[in-house]
Amino acid sequence: MKKIIDGNYACSYVAYNFIEACGIYPITPSSPMSENIDVFSNVDKRLNYFKDRVKLYEMQSEAGAIALCHGLLQNGTFSSTFTASQGLLLMLPNMYKIAGEMLPFVINVASRSIATHALSIFGDHQDIYAARTTGFAIFLSSSVQQVMDLTSAVYLSTIDSNISFINSFDGFRTSHEYQKVNLIDLNEINKYINKNKIEEFRQRALYKNNVTRGTHLNDDLYFQLSEAHNIYYNKLPEIVEKNLEIVNKITNNDYHIMDYYGSKKAKKVIVAMGSVCQTIREVCDNSEEEIGLVEIHLFRPFSIEYLNKILPSTVESIAVLDRTKDSGEVAPLYLDVLNALKNKNIKVLGGRYGLSSRDTNIYDIKAVYDFLDQEDTFDNFTIGIIDDLNNKSLKPVRFVKKFNNQEEILIYGYGSDGMVSASKNIISIIGEKTNNYVQGYFEYDSKKQGGLTKSHLRISNDLIKSSYYVNEPKIVVCTKTSYLEKYKMLDNIVENGIFILNTNLTDEELNNYFTDNDKKIIKDKNIKVYKVNASKIAIDNNINGKINNIMSTIIFKFIEQVNFDDIIMSLKEMIKTKFKNKDSNIIDSNLKGIDQALNLLVLVDTSKFTLNGFDLKNDLYSKLLSKRGYEISVKEVLHHVDGTFWGGMNRKETRPVADFLPVYTSSNCITCNKCSYVCPHGVIRPFLITEEEKNNAPKYIQEKLINANIPGKNYYYIIGISYKNCTGCGACFNTCPGKMLKKALDMKSSKDALTEDFIKTNDYLFENIKDKEEVFNKYTVKGSQFISPAFAFSGACAGCGETPYLKLLTQLFKDELVIANATGCSSIYGGEAPATSYSIPWANSLFEDAAEFGLGLKLGETTKKEKIKEIISINLDKIKESEKEIYLEYLNNPTIDNSKKLLSIIDNTDIKELLEYKEDIMPKSVWIVGGDGWAYDIGFGGLDHVLATGSNVNILVLDTEVYSNTGGQTSKSTNIGSVNKFAITGCKQSKKNLAKYALTYENVYVAQVSLGANPNQVINAFKEAKEYNGPSIIIAYAPCIEHGLKNGMGTSEQETKEATLSGYFPIFRYNPIDKKFTLDSKSDFDKYEDFLMSETRYKVLEKTNPFEKDMLIEKNKEEAINRYEFYKNKMEKNNE
Missing domain, CATH: 3.40.50.970 (Thiamin diphosphate (ThDP)-binding fold, Pyr/PP domains)
Incomplete structure (x- = not known):
């Protein structure tokens, strides 16, 4: 089968x-x-x-x-x-x-x-x-x-x-x-x-x-x-x-612990393990030379006898390929082969390839075989990279395949547009409905949602051995017009190839999007360019954003090895089967989209394309951001050798991926700044404008300004949107209270929103208006949002429930903040290189040790502070009288203000030893950040120990109640009845009460916060935790895409509010300074089940476990009531 x-x-x-x-x-x-x-x-x-x-x-x-x-x-x-x-x-x-x-x-x-x-x-x-x-x-x-x-x-x-x-x-x-x-x-x-x-x-x-x-x-x-x-x-x-x-x-195969493949008279042989062996087999199949492969299956224990047994007697030279980096050492498989053949007169060389899924194709392998012919060979060669530092890399050797009946397709998609699913459907339908062999491999970037996806598809009459990226596509597909300006999609397309573009632009407009390089390729290779407005077809058929079946239809049209009519019939049957339990309108909408696809497919007249001097930049960051890392040499990244990258580099990366954008109407605005507070990506910002800035601003700015409503301050106010970084989640729109039932923000399609006025207005604000960070009390919702965030434009999901907390953290404590981040969602969207999201010191160690790692950062800072004080104390007699007060103030209380005063005079100090610690004078607030998978599970032991040390560190737990980063598996934060991976019939265990555990340490500041339930409580908790001279832990409720919110992730702020109001997630603060416990929320448990049923993770119990559904939901509610009563009793007891 x-x-x-x-x-x-x-x-x-x-x-x-x-x-x-x-x-x-x-x-x-x-x-x-x-x-x-x-x-x-x-x-x-x-x-x-x-x-x-x-x-x-x-x-x-x-x-x-x-x-x-x-x-x-x-x-x-x-x-x-x-x-x-x-x-x-x-x-x-x-x-x-x-x-x-x-x-x-x-x-x-x-x-x-x-x-x-x-x-x-x-x-x-x-x-x-x-x-x-x-x-x-x-x-x-x-x-x-x-x-x-x-x-x-x-x-x-x-x-x-x-x-x-x-x-x-x-x-x-x-x-x-x-x-x-x-x-x-x-x-x-x-x-x-x-x-x-x-x-x-x-x-x-x-x-x-x-x-x-x-x-x-x-x-x-x-x-x-x-x-x-x-x-x-x-x-x-x-x-x-x-x-x-x-x-x-x-199976009717011929497997052995080591398999030999190739010529029985081979003079040159490669020894390797893993998927590269399929690529090597393909090179052997297409070579006229006497070459071969030894594929190792049983690596440990390594059979010297068997290797000698299967090697042809004609072998003169061997290259051993290891997929690892043993710094300063010879690689393991190479050592094994050397040892096995030490008594034979065979030249054995070792090389390295494929680290971190680095693609290794047939041209790289051909380079290895050719290298064995050379007299000036060397060990530790590399393939697949450009090593201009050690000069150890082999250049790829191109050749024409003898056997090539493969059709190759390369699809550039957008995370969540359905094109990866479409690609899987394409190969599944062809594979199951025809005798063809198929292959599908999918590339993703590190964005949690909305990033680039590349689908590499192959179709052939023969077994496919090509375990590398598609490098000769006949069909290239692009689902985002903006990709034309960013990626080299056509470099490897074959002669007379097909390029299919999802766009709403005219031919004349497209001329401004294609690079000169692509225009030359289109002309020189006679590429046919087709366009279709698949997004509009989807909207017209009420399947907004779901273009996968529409694009699949068009792709099928150009695949030569299948019968189009038969395949489309299979596609339609697959849709009917997939949605058989859904509303019939969903099936009808998808079928209509398929039928309309070809009718709206248009051949672009590329003869009118003109060169306009537009091509991609070639500096390091531009190459990385446009996914051209394979062009980067070793020498170019030497200054990043330890993995360090500058913070905030994603400001250079604009991702105009939103289908809908918020449009601001100032007359409906009450200047509350809530839209900015909830924005997951920091793209919506309030601007304060002075009288002078107003007078210098263009008229299109002046006419939109309103009074900032800041007592005693004459500022004007306007909202700006970084539209090139917006994900279109709608959180700002859903939060905006507006005036007289009219919101100050309206979500419009990107095409309608991006008017000349909209673009000019927002560009002017971000490029010309300076921040006014000290105008309003920053420990308020309104005041905090006048501070430019040091965390923005991350690759988190649209509507992410975690990122608003992190953004707020950087706004409140920007000058002092240092983050030790556990591995997980927050480290992936926070530490993606080169598009780094943070503009403050940030580091990640491992998943399991974030608490200990963060403690180390804090203790290192404490050690340096003690050294600074020691140096000052023993050198007081060297300090000028006019400056002595500043030094003494720092010794007694090294606050931010006192530290800044000391820094202002430090360059002229007579205490030269102190200059070595200049960068360490400012106080640091260390925050250990991670998800519930870290805090409740793998890192719990370390977290507990750090709390017990009494050290002045702060812990922020982003509680999504699920392993978000690895795809939605159950954690010990998962609540009873929640359906997740590894809990298909609903979680049977109670949610671990981490806050209750932390409260057993009376010297630990503990808080639970919920973004939308009480925004001021969130800010107060952050402030109190930071100011408390001891350990603190804040558990922040964070809706996740894995929850399946009824109204989408754009309502995550409202979801946090409902979670608290219903009693699902009560909020409180416990401050060891006065032993006061403040329960900041009341619970209406009559709303409890309605809240649970508004999320798919609970509602799906009706299907996965209908017999236990009511029992699990009731038990969940009972646990919630018990939790609330515990906190209520604690407040009454502590505050007597």
Whole structure:
């Protein structure tokens, strides 16, 4: 049976058969494997080999997940887990134990980079290489089909050998690549599972035997037992080879622990592992030379005997490709091959490729084979980059393929426009309805929503081995007109190719958007450019923003290898099936959109295009922002070698992605600044204008000004919108109170909003009007918003519930603020390089250690402050009398004002030693920021310890009640009844009361805040926490796209208000200074169920678990009432 699946699905499909229970923890890109296990068990009710459904347990961290698995194994229960990168590193201590105890166990790893100079979610082999000394066998697959086939061999081998395995494949390139594969027959596989070994494992269960395990040994015994393991590892290659023969028999393949591919008379051979092997096979297929490949499957233990056995006797030179960076060391696979061939007269060179999913194509591989012919070869070469610093990189060698019947399609989409889904539909329909092979791979940037997506699609009559980006597209698709000005989309398009553009512009207008480079390509390669206003078709058919089926229809029209009429019929059937439980109007609207698509497709007359001198810039940041990082050389980034980038660089990146924009009408404005307060992206700003600025302003500004309503101050007022950075979420519009039922903000389509007056007005305000940050009390909603935020234009989702808190934090404490950010949503949209969102000191360490890391930052600052005071104290006699008072004020009270006074005279000080600490004089307010996944789960131990130290640090928990960054998995902040990943039938556990826990420390400032419930309370909590000389923690309720708000994320501020009014999330403040507990909200529990049912995460219980729905909702409410009563009683008790 053939099916269109990705590598994660292939692995979990097979793994499910062999396991009884698993401990898991979400991490990209491996999370879908665990999610699939959950679905197989709880939705599909699928049975495994043991005639049971797999039990899945989500733990608080990867360390917890593998510890759980260790316990399961010791109890005679077959277990597995799924992880990558930092997750695998957290498992290392237990891995040594599990391997040492000879337990049959598999960790399935979608291999990913390790965070070093920077975090990266993308793929290479750094993580599995870090585990190579644990005693785990390491096995790799290079394609989706191989993952499907070979995962069985791994499980059979761990059962037969009692040796634990890492089952690895490349993160993203294989884990998320869609291919048409043959599903393995698990019933056939089950016939070969060794029942005796199963029973032997059961009998080793701890509870069946009065034995002691995990003992302490001394020098007289430890060494011998370590060496006793050797006989098991020596047999393992033979055991794995035997099980591969079983797989070969069932799948009609020819897999081995190492596979040779290529000429039997090869003189040049590449040795490699993982997805690059598919690319190397393609080069071998298209070469006239005698070349070959050794694909390593069983990397640990490494079989010297087998490598020598399969190498052709004609081999003269070998290149070993490692997908890792061992700084100052020779790479692991290269060392293995060197050792294996040390007695042979073969030249062996080592090279590096593909770090962090760096694309490696056939031209890079051809460069390696050609390099082996040279006399002046060298080790540690690199491919796929431009290394002009170390001069170690090989230039790609282009060649023409002998066999090339692939159709390649490259689609540039916009996050949330549905084009990735459309691409998956395209390859699924073609793959399932025709005999063609298909491949789909999808690129994403780090934006949480609204970022660039690139879909790489291939269609062929033959098996597709091209495990690299599409580099010769016949069809290029673009869904945003603005991309024409930003990206090089046509550089690799083939002769007579097709370019399809979703736009509402005329041919004449398009002439101003295409770069000269693209115009030349269109002319020289005879490219046909088509345009369609798919967005308008969607609007006309009441499916606003959903252009995926419309664009799919047009793409199908130009694919030669399919019958258009048949495919469109299949597309329509798919839509009917997908929306069969929805309103029939949804189906009709989509079908009408499909029918209209081709009728509104227009061929652009490119003969009238003229060159106008417009091309993309070539400085470092321009290249990065326009996704041309592959053009950047090593030398160009030398000054960023430690991963440091300047803050606030996203001001250089404008993203005009909004379909709708707020338009300001000053006559309806009451100057409350609430629109600015709630804006998730800091794009809407109030401006105060002096009389002089008014007189100097153009008339179109003057006529819009109103009185600022600031007592005793003669300022004019106007709202400005940074329209090029707006996401169009509508939060400002939904919040605006307006006058006389007329709002001061109106959401209009971008085309209607972007009038000449609108553009001129807003450009003038942002470019010419200076901030007036001290005019109004900043500890008010109105006053805080006159301060320019040091966090803006982030890549967060439109309407994000987290970012308004962070923006406010920077407005209140900009001069003092330092942020230590836990990994998660807030670190991804906050620390994306080069488009950094913060203009204050900001750093991220790891997911699990943010609290400790932040404490270190604070203690480092404290140490420096003590040194400064010490230097001043012992040098008071050197200070001029006229300046002594300033020094003494700083010694007694180093406030911002006193620090500024000292800084104003420090350059002329006679205390020269003090100048070394000039940058450390200003006080710093350290804030540790993270989500509930960090605070409630993986980082809870550190958070607790930091609170217990009594140190003056502030903790801000952005509580979305779900793992937002990894895709919506349950956390310990998740409430009863909430349907999330790993809680398909509704969460059964109560939400952990983190605030109540923190309140057990009487010296900790504790607050819960809710953005829209009481804005002044939010500001007061921030102020009090910062001013308290001790630890503080603020838990901020943050609606998330995973909640499924009934009226969309543009109403997140209203949602926070309803959450508090209904009693779902009460707000309060506890200040240790006076031991006063203030409950800042009242709760109307009659509104409670209505609030829950306004969010999909609760409403969907009606479908996923109708039998327990009422019970779970009632229990949720009971818990809420108990929480509120606890806080109410505490207020009464503390304030007696």
